[in-house]
Amino acid sequence: MAEDLSTNAFRGDAAEFINAAVVSGDACPAYGAILPPHLHHRAMHWQRFCFDSGWAGVHWPVDHGGMGLSVDHNVVWHEECAKAEVAPYLNLQGIVLAGEAILRSGTQEQRDYFLRSTLSNEILWCQLFSEPGAGSDLAGLQTSAIRDGDSFVLNGQKVWSSNAQFAQYGILMARTDGEKPKHKGITFFLLDMKLAGVEVRPIKQMTGDSEFCEVFFTDVSLPAKSILGEVNNGWGIAMGVLQDERGGAGAAGVISLRKRLEAMLDGSSSLDSVKADEMTRILNRGKALQSLMERRGGDPLIAPVAKLMNSELGYDETQLDSSLQGAASMLNSRSTDNLLYSPGMSIAGGSSEIQRNIIGERILGLPREPQIDE
Numbered sequence: 001m002a003e004d005l006s007t008n009a010f011r012g013d014a015a016e017f018i019n020a021a022v023v024s025g026d027a028c029p030a031y032g033a034i035l036p037p038h039l040h041h042r043a044m045h046w047q048r049f050c051f052d053s054g055w056a057g058v059h060w061p062v063d064h065g066g067m068g069l070s071v072d073h074n075v076v077w078h079e080e081c082a083k084a085e086v087a088p089y090l091n092l093q094g095i096v097l098a099g100e101a102i103l104r105s106g107t108q109e110q111r112d113y114f115l116r117s118t119l120s121n122e123i124l125w126c127q128l129f130s131e132p133g134a135g136s137d138l139a140g141l142q143t144s145a146i147r148d149g150d151s152f153v154l155n156g157q158k159v160w161s162s163n164a165q166f167a168q169y170g171i172l173m174a175r176t177d178g179e180k181p182k183h184k185g186i187t188f189f190l191l192d193m194k195l196a197g198v199e200v201r202p203i204k205q206m207t208g209d210s211e212f213c214e215v216f217f218t219d220v221s222l223p224a225k226s227i228l229g230e231v232n233n234g235w236g237i238a239m240g241v242l243q244d245e246r247g248g249a250g251a252a253g254v255i256s257l258r259k260r261l262e263a264m265l266d267g268s269s270s271l272d273s274v275k276a277d278e279m280t281r282i283l284n285r286g287k288a289l290q291s292l293m294e295r296r297g298g299d300p301l302i303a304p305v306a307k308l309m310n311s312e313l314g315y316d317e318t319q320l321d322s323s324l325q326g327a328a329s330m331l332n333s334r335s336t337d338n339l340l341y342s343p344g345m346s347i348a349g350g351s352s353e354i355q356r357n358i359i360g361e362r363i364l365g366l367p368r369e370p371q372i373d374e
């Protein structure tokens with residue numbers, strides 16, 4: 001990379017690196033928020049290739065294998081990846097969720113152990129938050145971690161854990177004090193998935209893939225050094241993780257949206273004025289989201305708005321795509337998978353209803369929703 005560290009110079013260097021990787025076959029195609037199993041090997045290779053070439057962790061410290069640049073440089077990296085239709089990193093759960101949480105709250109030992117190996121792809125992560133009885137009401141989680149000397153004994157079940165079948169570590173929320181109010185008795189752990197008593201069972205989805213899993217814990221002995229932050233203080237750390245997960249939509253999203261709309265146009269013979277109008281409206285909504293993120297992207301309040309706009313946009317886009325492709329293509333095409341997958345994105349990372357509640361209460365100042373257990 002050239003010595004000029006401006007974002008403009010970085011943009012040129014990044015485009016050159018990415019385009020060369022597309023030509024050489026080292027880059028992995030873009031896939032959205034959750035890595036589909038059929039791209040696992042390509043994504044692993046691409047992450048390692050970036051790391052070995054000095055192009056991983058744009059805004060992470062150099063000491064931890066990153067490039068030591070700014071968040072603005074990272075935005076540029078995402079934009080250039082979107083232009084080339086290439087994945088910006090291996091998996092959201094590792095590079096964005098676990099990595100940023102460890103950067104914010106990890107001990108020096110945890111940062112040294114996890115960050116570099118996450119960037120180099122030696123450690124893959126999954127997110128172990130949701131449970132059969134605790135999704136929207138995450139603070140109601142029942143998986144327990146009971147202190148036993150220098151360790152904790154973990155029992156319970158998680159569900160919808162994306163890519164847990166490939167993960168070496170998981171970011172885990174577990175109840176360490178059942179007496180405290182529900183938000184205050186939760187601890188955040190970095191769980192070694194190889195520990196005895198951790199069992200991963202992939203769930204088959206209607207797309208035919210198994211992207212997420214059930215994860216069961218039976219008397220797992222968790223060393224105290226796996227705590228991120230402090231005992232019973234996991235809720236605040238988890239909220240930072242959810243904000244990263246929800247606030248990720250930016251200008252890069254609009255670049256890839258425009259590309260997908262162009263591809264829809266190319267492949268369609270049935271674009272009438274109604275569908276053309278719908279396409280324009282979708283693009284305009286994408287641009288509105290882009291403008292919002294450019295002006296307020298770092299503002300924690302904006303995360304639920306971005307999440308809501310992004311997942312609803314994705315859903316409407318796949319509906320339009322399938323109506324343009326027509327019935328025949330539904331038998332075996334990219335549209336079929338996208339259509340089956342699209343409702344999931346308005347649930348993953350917190351459902352649209354929950355984002356609306358948060359927007360109502362925290363941004364619009366509406367009265368709080370009644371809580372049965374308070």
Ligand SMILES: Cc1cc2nc3c(=O)[nH]c(=O)nc-3n(C[C@H](O)[C@H](O)[C@H](O)COP(=O)(O)OP(=O)(O)OC[C@H]3O[C@@H](n4cnc5c(N)ncnc54)[C@H](O)[C@@H]3O)c2cc1C
Pocket residue numbers: 034126127128129130131132133134135136137159160161162163212344345347348349350351352353354357369
């Ligand atoms: C593709 C995908 C990937 C996922 N990956 C992961 C992962 O890697 N790790 C992980 O931990 N979880 C993951 N999840 C789980 C996801 O976070 C939860 O599904 C989500 O939080 C909703 O929880 P739930 O499924 O228990 O639904 P529930 O909370 O039971 O909600 C059911 C319905 O009721 C509505 N509802 C609930 N409460 C309210 C309320 N107060 N007001 C209005 N409406 C309400 C919801 O919007 C929803 O429509 C994933 C989910 C999907 C779809």
